[in-house]
Amino acid sequence: MPVLEVRDVGKVFPGVIALGGVTLNIEQGEVRGLIGPNGAGKSTLITTIMGVHRPDSGSIWFRGEDISRMHIWDRVRKGLNATHQTALYVPELSIRRHIELGIMVNGFPATDVMLIAETVGLEGEMDENPDVLSALGAKKLEIAKALSTRPSFIMLDECFAGLSFEEGMEVIEIIRKIAEERQLTVLVVDHNLALVERVAHVTTVIDRGVVIAEGTFEELFSNQDVVDAYMG
Ligand SMILES: Nc1ncnc2c1ncn2[C@@H]1O[C@H](COP(=O)(O)OP(=O)(O)O)[C@@H](O)[C@H]1O
Ligand SMILES: [Mg+2]
Numbered sequence: 001m002p003v004l005e006v007r008d009v010g011k012v013f014p015g016v017i018a019l020g021g022v023t024l025n026i027e028q029g030e031v032r033g034l035i036g037p038n039g040a041g042k043s044t045l046i047t048t049i050m051g052v053h054r055p056d057s058g059s060i061w062f063r064g065e066d067i068s069r070m071h072i073w074d075r076v077r078k079g080l081n082a083t084h085q086t087a088l089y090v091p092e093l094s095i096r097r098h099i100e101l102g103i104m105v106n107g108f109p110a111t112d113v114m115l116i117a118e119t120v121g122l123e124g125e126m127d128e129n130p131d132v133l134s135a136l137g138a139k140k141l142e143i144a145k146a147l148s149t150r151p152s153f154i155m156l157d158e159c160f161a162g163l164s165f166e167e168g169m170e171v172i173e174i175i176r177k178i179a180e181e182r183q184l185t186v187l188v189v190d191h192n193l194a195l196v197e198r199v200a201h202v203t204t205v206i207d208r209g210v211v212i213a214e215g216t217f218e219e220l221f222s223n224q225d226v227v228d229a230y231m232g
Contacts, residue, residue: 002025002026002027002028003026003028003062003063003153003185004024004025004026004049004061004062004153004185004187005024005025005060005061006022006023006024006025006045006058006060006061007023007058007060007061008021008022008023008057008058009021009023009045009048009055009058009059009060010022010055010056010057010058011041011044011048011053011055011056011209012056013044017208018044018209019041019044019045019048019055019209019210020208020209020210021057021058021209021210022041022045022058022206022209022210022211023211024204024211026153026185026187028185029179029185030185030186030201030202031175031176031179031185031186031188031199031200031201032185032187032188032200032201032203032204033187033188033189033190033197033199033200033202033203033204034187034189034203034204034206035189035190035191035193035196035203035204035205035206036205036206036229037229037230038191040206040209041206041209042157042206043084043085043157043158043189044209045206046082046084046155046157046187046189047082048060049080049082049155050072050075050081050082050155051067051071051072051074051075052072054068054069055068062075062078062079062080062153063078063079065078067080076149076151077106077149079150079151079152079153080151080152080153080154080155081146081147081149081151081153081155082154082155082156082157083139083142083143083145083146083155083156083157083159084142084157085157085158085161087130087138087139087141089130089131089141091129091130091131092129093129093130094126094127094129095117095122095125095126095127095128095130095133095141096113096117096127098130098144098145099116099117099122099145099148100148101145101148102145102148102149103148103149105149106148106150108148108150112148113126116144116148117144119144119147119177119178119181119182120140120141120143120144120147120174121140121170121174122137122140122141125137135162135163135167136170136171139159139163139171140171140174142156143156143159143171143178147178147182152183152184152185153186153187154184154185154186154187155186155187155189156175156186156187156188156189156190157189158189158191159171159175159188159189159190160190160191160192160195160196161190161191161192165194165195168192168195169195169198171195172195172198172199175188175199188200193217197217202215202216203215203217205220205226207229212225212226212229213226
């Protein structure tokens with residue numbers, strides 16, 4: 001049974017059909033890519049899975065349970081978490097504090113803080129404020145925050161945006177590490193196809209709110225619908 005099942009999910013915003021019936025199945029332990037042109041509905045899919053908003057139609061199942069009507073915090077408690085396109089920080093709080101929050105709220109042991117910091121490579125900057133971080137450092141902190149709730153499934157939105165190829169490869173190393181060491185299932189969303197190709201086992205393509213293809217990169221880019229979506 002897939003760990004996550006998105007069944008025919010629709011989401012309409014005033015004047016725009018963001019998701020027009022998306023179906024997606026992700027297996028335990030998979031690193032899945034999700035690509036698609038700007039405005040395709042990638043971020044809306046993530047926020048709908050997290051419970052930021054309710055789907056207008058269809059349902060979302062996590063580990064065999066219908067979570068479509070569940071509050072965001074209950075979804076987090078069940079093991080889901082995500083990083084968002086734009087990082088959110090409290091400038092007065094140290095990096096350590098940002099990672100500690102999710103750990104304390106959930107009553108997890110304080111030792112999680114350093115373990116997570118070491119996993120993402122922020123252990124030397126824990127007492128700094130987030131505004132000293134480079135674009136890569138900010139991505140690391142986003143991933144650290146998502147890990148702080150001990151998720152079993154994380155979704156990383158625009159996880160390579162603003163990074164060089166080499167920095168993107170560092171993020172890929174972190175993704176591989178967490179997938180292996182923490183047995184996480186990961187959904188990687190980005191525009192940088194060369195980087196998504198390097199980390200994802202299977203990639204799903206969405207365009208205008210619907211899934212148009214799914215497969216390895218070789219399969220995807222021999223598909224005319226995918227080429228057309230990217231070439232306009
Ligand atoms: N909160 C919102 N209110 C209104 N429209 C939105 C909102 N979020 C996204 N949209 C619209 O939904 C569509 C899909 O957006 P989004 O999911 O952000 O796409 P992507 O992440 O693939 O670029 C776009 O047309 C976008 O303008
Ligand atoms: Mg987006």
